[in-house]
Amino acid sequence: MKISNISKVRLSVLAIIIMAVFAGFLVYPAPFNKSVDWLNSKLGITLPHYWNIPFGLGLDLQGGAQLVYQADVSQVPAGSEADAVAGARDVIERRVNAFGVAEPVVQISGSGKDYRIVVELAGVKDVNQAIKMIGETPLLEFKEEDSSQPLQTDQAQEIAKYNEEAKKTAESILNEVLNSSISKFADIAKEKSEDTGSATQGGDLGWAKRGTYVTEFDTAVFDTLKKGEISRQLVQTVFGYHIVYKEDERGQGEDLEVKASHILIKTKSSADVSTSSQNWKYTGLTGKQLKKAAVEFDPNTGSPTVALEFNDEGKTLFADITRRNIDKTVGIFLDGEAISLPRVSEEIPSGKAVITGNFSLVEAKTLVQRLNAGALPVPVTLLSQQTIGASLGQDSVQKSLFAGLVGLLAVALFMIIFYRLPGLLSVVALLIYGVLVLSIFKMFGITLTLSGIAGFILSLGIAVDANVLIFERMKEEFRAGRPLNSAIDEGFKRAWSSIRDGNISTLITCAVLFWFTTSLVRGFALTLAIGILVSLVTAVVVTRGFLKSIAVGRVENWHFLFNRKKNSESEKQ
Amino acid sequence: MYKIISKRKFYYAFSLALVIASVVFLSMWGLKSGIDFTGGSLMQVSFQNTSRPSVEDISSVLKELDYMADTTVQPVGDNEFIFRFKDVTEEQHQEILNKLKNKYVVTDATTVDSAKDSQPKIEVVTESNKEIGNVNIEAVPVGVSDQASLQEEKFESVGPTIGQELKTKSFYAIILVIIAIIAYIAWSFRKVGRPVQSWKYGITAVIALVHDVTITCGVFALLGHFYGVEVNTPFIAAVLTVLGYSVNDTIVVFDRIRENLHRYQGDFEETVNISVNQTAVRSINTSMTVMFTLLAIFFFGGASIKFFALALIFGVFFGTYSSIFVASSLLVTWQNLIKKFSK
Numbered sequence: 027m028k029i030s031n032i033s034k035v036r037l038s039v040l041a042i043i044i045m046a047v048f049a050g051f052l053v054y055p056a057p058f059n060k061s062v063d064w065l066n067s068k069l070g071i072t073l074p075h076y077w078n079i080p081f082g083l084g085l086d087l088q089g090g091a092q093l094v095y096q097a098d099v100s101q102v103p104a105g106s107e108a109d110a111v112a113g114a115r116d117v118i119e120r121r122v123n124a125f126g127v128a129e130p131v132v133q134i135s136g137s138g139k140d141y142r143i144v145v146e147l148a149g150v151k152d153v154n155q156a157i158k159m160i161g162e163t164p165l166l167e168f169k170e171e172d173s174s175q176p177l178q179t180d181q182a183q184e185i186a187k188y189n190e191e192a193k194k195t196a197e198s199i200l201n202e203v204l205n206s207s208i209s210k211f212a213d214i215a216k217e218k219s220e221d222t223g224s225a226t227q228g229g230d231l232g233w234a235k236r237g238t239y240v241t242e243f244d245t246a247v248f249d250t251l252k253k254g255e256i257s258r259q260l261v262q263t264v265f266g267y268h269i270v271y272k273e274d275e276r277g278q279g280e281d282l283e284v285k286a287s288h289i290l291i292k293t294k295s296s297a298d299v300s301t302s303s304q305n306w307k308y309t310g311l312t313g314k315q316l317k318k319a320a321v322e323f324d325p326n327t328g329s330p331t332v333a334l335e336f337n338d339e340g341k342t343l344f345a346d347i348t349r350r351n352i353d354k355t356v357g358i359f360l361d362g363e364a365i366s367l368p369r370v371s372e373e374i375p376s377g378k379a380v381i382t383g384n385f386s387l388v389e390a391k392t393l394v395q396r397l398n399a400g401a402l403p404v405p406v407t408l409l410s411q412q413t414i415g416a417s418l419g420q421d422s423v424q425k426s427l428f429a430g431l432v433g434l435l436a437v438a439l440f441m442i443i444f445y446r447l448p449g450l451l452s453v454v455a456l457l458i459y460g461v462l463v464l465s466i467f468k469m470f471g472i473t474l475t476l477s478g479i480a481g482f483i484l485s486l487g488i489a490v491d492a493n494v495l496i497f498e499r500m501k502e503e504f505r506a507g508r509p510l511n512s513a514i515d516e517g518f519k520r521a522w523s524s525i526r527d528g529n530i531s532t533l534i535t536c537a538v539l540f541w542f543t544t545s546l547v548r549g550f551a552l553t554l555a556i557g558i559l560v561s562l563v564t565a566v567v568v569t570r571g572f573l574k575s576i577a578v579g580r581v582e583n584w585h586f587l588f589n590r591k592k593n594s595e596s597e598k599q
Numbered sequence: 600m601y602k603i604i605s606k607r608k609f610y611y612a613f614s615l616a617l618v619i620a621s622v623v624f625l626s627m628w629g630l631k632s633g634i635d636f637t638g639g640s641l642m643q644v645s646f647q648n649t650s651r652p653s654v655e656d657i658s659s660v661l662k663e664l665d666y667m668a669d670t671t672v673q674p675v676g677d678n679e680f681i682f683r684f685k686d687v688t689e690e691q692h693q694e695i696l697n698k699l700k701n702k703y704v705v706t707d708a709t710t711v712d713s714a715k716d717s718q719p720k721i722e723v724v725t726e727s728n729k730e731i732g733n734v735n736i737e738a739v740p741v742g743v744s745d746q747a748s749l750q751e752e753k754f755e756s757v758g759p760t761i762g763q764e765l766k767t768k769s770f771y772a773i774i775l776v777i778i779a780i781i782a783y784i785a786w787s788f789r790k791v792g793r794p795v796q797s798w799k800y801g802i803t804a805v806i807a808l809v810h811d812v813t814i815t816c817g818v819f820a821l822l823g824h825f826y827g828v829e830v831n832t833p834f835i836a837a838v839l840t841v842l843g844y845s846v847n848d849t850i851v852v853f854d855r856i857r858e859n860l861h862r863y864q865g866d867f868e869e870t871v872n873i874s875v876n877q878t879a880v881r882s883i884n885t886s887m888t889v890m891f892t893l894l895a896i897f898f899f900g901g902a903s904i905k906f907f908a909l910a911l912i913f914g915v916f917f918g919t920y921s922s923i924f925v926a927s928s929l930l931v932t933w934q935n936l937i938k939k940f941s942k
Contacts, residue, residue: 086903094761153754157689408689410761415752418643422901429899436891444884477833480904483896484840484911487889494888495851498881524854527787528847534779535843539836542772547836554840 039571046458049465051076079468082129083148084475084549087423089416090148093157095406097141102404103308111141113314113403118143118160143406153413165402166313169306169357170347189293196260196267196291203256203269203289211256211271211287220266221290224327229271229287232326236282246270247286264369266292306357309347314403315340317377319394324382330390332381332397341377349373360393426479433483434460441490445497451572452493452565459489459564463557472556478549485557488532492565495521514573518566525566529558601879604872607928614810614925617917621817624824630816631823633831636766638686638759643752644699645679652703654680660702666691673827675902679752686756696751704749769835776842781805784850791857794867795934803933804849807926811845811917812838818913822906833907841914848885848922852878856927868931875927886919 051058055076062073085092097114099107111134119132122145131146150156199218203211212228219225236248242263251257251272261268267290274285315336322333336344347356351370358366358381366381385393437456441449463482467474474482500517508516536558539551634641646652652660657680658672670684687695781801788797815838822828855874863870893915896908 094758154689154693161689410686410757411689411754412756413751413754415750417750418752422903425899425901426896426904429895432899433892433895436895437888440884440888440891476901476904477836477907480896480900480907483892483900484889487892488844488885490888491847491885494881494884498878498884502877520858523858524851527784527850527854530787531780531783531846531850532840532843534783535776535839538772538776538779539839542768542775547832550833550836550840 035571035574038567039575042458042568042571046461049458049461052079052465052468053461079471081464081468082471082473083419083423084473084478085146085148085412085419086414086476087419087474087479088149089414089419090146090150091153091156091411091413093145093147093160093411094135094409095143095145095160096409097143098405098407099141101308103310106310107141110312110314110403111143113312114406115143117313117402118145118406121159122147122156141404142409149416151416153411157408157411161406161408165360165405166316166397167359168309168311168344168347169359170309170351171354171357172305172307185294192266192291192293193260196269199289199291200260200269204258208254208256208271211289215287215289218291219289220292221288221327224288224290224329227328229289230273231286231288233276233283233285234326238326240264243268243270243288247272247284248282262293266290306359309343309356311336311340311343311347312403313397315343316397319397321387321390321394322380329382330385330387332385332390332393334379334381334397336377336379338377341375344377344379345373345375365393422476426476426483430479430483430486433486437486437490441493445493447576448493448497448500448569448573451576452490452497452569454572455493455564455568456486456489458568459557459561460486462564463553463560466556466560467553472552473549474553475549477547478553481550481553482557485554485561489557489561489565491528492521492525492561493569495524496565496569511574514570518570522566525562529562532558600873600876602872603875603879603924604868604928604931607924607932610924610928614921617814617817618810621813621820624817624820625813628820628824630820630830631827632762632766633829633834634683634686634755634757634762635831636762638757638762640682640684640686640692640754640756642682642684642692642695642754643675643679644682645676645750645752646703647678647748647750649703649748651678651680657699657703660698661695664691664695664698667695686758692754692756700749765832769832772835772839773842776839777805777808780808780842780846784846784853787850788853788857791860795930799930799933800853803926803929804846804853806929807849807918807921808842808845810921810925811841811914814917815841815910815914819906819910822909828906833904834910837907837910837914840911841918844889844911844915845918845921848882848918849926851881852922852927853930856930867934871927871931875923879923882919882923886915889915 055078058076059078062075065071066073095118097111099110102110115132115134119130122130122132129148131144133144135142135144145160147153147156199214203214206214212230215229216225219229221229224231236244238244239247240263242261246257246261246268247270251270253272253275255272257268257270261270269289271287272284273287275283276285277283317335317337317340319335320333322331323329324331348370352372353370355367355369357364358368358379368382381393434456438453441452441456443449445452463485466472472478496517499521500513503513503516504510533555536551536555540548540555651674654672654674658670661667661670661672661682661684666687667682667684670682673681673683675681781798781804784801784804785798788800791797791800819828819830819834823830852875855878856871859870859874859877863873890912893908893912897905897912900908
């Protein structure tokens with residue numbers, strides 16, 4: 027079967043129209059969906075609705091905030107800055123997600139030593155709260171003692187003085203205990219013990235097997251003291267001075283258990299004083315490697331603790347740290363403050379740790395929430411912010427829509443008045459162009475900003491440029507005496523090199539704009555570039571198809587339609 | 600046919616005058632940099648259901664905060680203000696907002712008083728029929744929509760480092776675009792060896808482009824000086840677009856020259872003049888369509904892209920002018936000079 031040329035053209039025009047209708051419903055699905063609803067109710071069938079993809083509106087159009095943070099990597103050892111910043115980005119993203127903002131954007135920008143995190147929160151109502159939430163820095167770090175930084179003498183003196191006081195206090199309490207009946211022990215413990223976990227239980231530590239407590243305490247309860255006896259002397263451990271009461275014991279050999287109570291008067295070690303970061307070394311283990319945190323209760327004391335579980339990377343790091351620091355202190359720092367200074371007794375390969383600060387239940391819960399929201403691996407500071415109120419954005423959308431319509435109308439009028447029928451066809455092509463571009467915006471989820479819309483409106487003007495070039499050429503061909511059909515062909519052919527070269531130069535500009543500037547201008551570059559690419563297709567293929575399929579038969583002689591002089595004349599001198 | 604090329608001296612004089620004036624404005628006043636480039640804060644607030652205070656009044660309130668000492672206050676529309684001041688922290692930002700709200704909304708005398716009057720006094724009377732006292736119900740305006748409020752429409756705060764960075768980046772972007780365009784034109788016209796080499800088309804197009812951008816910047820130096828119009832990131836986008844557009848327009852003319860050089864073997868100047876005449880209508884018509892859309896953005900689009908559109912309007916206008924009257928003329932002048940000196 028042979029298809030004539032004109033049929034081919036008409037087929038392609040039909041294809042274009044079908045495509046345009048599809049794209050049109052994508053841009054504005056309401057009429058389609060209403061018709062479907064009507065049909066469904068009439069015929070009792072269930073036809074599906076058209077895809078309803080919303081336009082992605084930028085911050086300036088729906089209101090929202092753009093926040094630029096500087097990540098401070100000065101405390102992070104060379105080489106791992108990028109990782110740390112990426113960790114911070116992830117954490118901020120989690121926090122932002124918790125805030126319930128639709129499609130937040132959290133990106134790292136900048137290079138070299140300057141790490142920035144750009145947060146875009148479209149449609150956020152309370153920016154202040156968002157800023158607080160993002161900026162809230164539970165900077166969780168595990169640090170090891172830095173022996174290269176010896177204690178300053180005044181710090182050492184301070185410790186000695188404090189511990190002496192503690193000993194005096196402990197001795198006076200011991201006297202009090204020994205001078206009163208055993209039944210008073212619990213009351214005194216409640217009142218005086220500094221081990222907050224057990225103090226409320228009257229100092230009761232519950233049943234425990236050998237090995238549960240630190241060596242000195244173990245020796246006291248298992249070896250020195252008899253059942254029902256209170257230690258006559260203070261038992262000194264790393265925690266401080268204990269007055270120990272062995273209440274009961276049960277079992278034999280391996281299963282031997284004791285029930286003990288104690289009163290603790292705390293002492294300080296070098297670790298307590300040197301909580302400033304200078305005496306602590308970066309270990310690489312931060313909130314970044316935290317998998318989850320949970321409130322747990324100490325089975326012995328019943329006091330709330332915070333259990334941490336690390337991810338695989340954190341597991342390895344934590345095992346290394348604990349292996350390196352057996353019998354040393356590892357500091358757990360939150361926002362630069364030591365929240366817990368546990369002594370490592372053995373390597374912990376499981377990646378699980380427990381923070382046993384003296385938390386109240388509420389404190390423990392808050393800490394867990396903050397840790398789960400994510401502890402930042404590096405501190406961040408807000409460098410710049412842009413906030414647009416929703417009403418201003420709404421106003422901008424309406425204004426730019428109106429501007430777009432006015433622009434479109436003006437271009438359409440101009441083209442029709444100046445170029446008649448080809449002009450009208452180019453306006454149809456322009457409408458198809460508009461619909462195609464808008465549906466591309468929807469399909470690829472391109473975020474529309476105010477400048478992006480400006481780019482699109484501008485591209486409406488540029489889009490007819492190719493047609494202007496072609497129609498001017500056609501006029502010349504008419505003047506040279508060519509018949510309509512070959513004038514169309516020739517016009518398109520000759521205009522092509524200009525169209526191509528001209529648009530490539532604009533595309534180059536768009537590319538530079540896109541790579542070199544900030545997000546708001548990028549929107550402009552992107553929409554302009556898409557506009558130019560689509561306009562190449564619509565202006566050349568669509569307009570040509572329409573012209574060719576109309577320019578048959580007697581149309582040839584309707585000179586008015588083409589703004590064409592009746593007799594071909596040579597160029598005006 | 601219009602004798603465009605032969606009258607080139609007039610156009611050169613016109614262009615030169617504008618360029619010189621622009622350079623003078625630029626060196627005298629420079630462009631007024633917006634906070635995008637200098638760093639600083641911009642805050643736009645609107646007053647709802649209450650009259651807007653006077654500029655003097657509100658600026659004296661703001662200046663009570665020491666970091667707001669250099670604030671400029673600009674009224675916008677019927678009920679809005681724009682404040683410009685140095686970059687502040689988020690805490691300071693909230694402090695400013697609270698200060699304004701305390702001053703103009705919560706303790707706003709007119710609102711509270713009128714609300715008070717509308718509230719009945721409640722007399723509390725004991726059983727012994729002795730009046731204890733009047734209880735004033737605190738004035739709480741009913742219905743949120745009627746409530747006088749101060750709304751923050753927009754807030755931007757840019758640190759000085761970011762501004763500086765943006766400046767440098769924009770500068771590189773412009774240089775990069777110019778280089779890329781020369782390279783592209785040189786490549787695209789590579790087959791046109793005679794009588795003018797292809798790279799000369801590139802250089803000429805860039806001279807026209809510098810002309811367009813200089814005049815556009817000159818206009819903004821003028822606007823900045825007399826009307827306080829600021830130059831910010833969208834302006835850079837506009838300048839870059841003018842670069843692209845100006846070249847686009849020039850290329851169309853050059854393309855016609857390229858084509859006509861094959862057709863007519865006559866004088867170069869004549870060929871150029873024919874080409875310019877053949878493309879002039881197209882250049883003007885295209886500019887018209889672009890102008891329509893730009894004017895639509897300028898008059899009906901949002902306030903923040905008004906001056907972006909204005910920059911493009913000037914850029915496109917002079918881009919069209921230069922592509923018709925300057926760029927092609929320069930090709931001819933260049934060619935004549937070479938002829939003259941090689942003799």
